[in-house]
Amino acid sequence: MRRVYSSASLAAAHHARNLLEAAGIGAFVKNEMLASALGELPFADCQPEVWVADPAQAESAERILREGPLRLAEDAAVWQCTCGEICEGQFTQCWRCGALRSA
Ligand SMILES: [Zn+2]
Structure with a gap:
């Protein structure tokens, strides 16, 4: 097994996995559960x-x-903040810098 991608956004991680599976590559998302605790755990330890x-x-x-x-x-499920962060669609504010979704 090898890690090929990590993101602060669970939606982005799922999207990446979908891209791989569409290409016939068996992939899975790790840290899915921990990601829901973002903000309470050290950031780098709980990235999907x-x-x-x-x-x-x-x-x-x-x-x-x-x-x-x-x-x-x-x-449509994700959006990119001006700070570069990929945020999930249900959030109207960037979790990292606090900026409101602009587009
Ligand atoms: Zn931001």
Whole structure:
């Protein structure tokens, strides 16, 4: 197993996993439960992470995800703050810098 992606946003992590599975790469999200406790746990310890089951596929997974963030911004489920943070669609305020959603 190998980690190929991590994000502060659970929606972004799920989106990344969906991209990989659409490409036929077996992937799963780790820290899904911990992510819901964001704000109470040290940030770096509870970021959602995307892992691929087969290390041989990690390279193509990373290549897919390098193109992914561009598509993430267009996904209705997430939005990108001016500070660069990807936020989940149900939030109207950036969890990191507190800015209101602008678009
Ligand atoms: Zn922000």
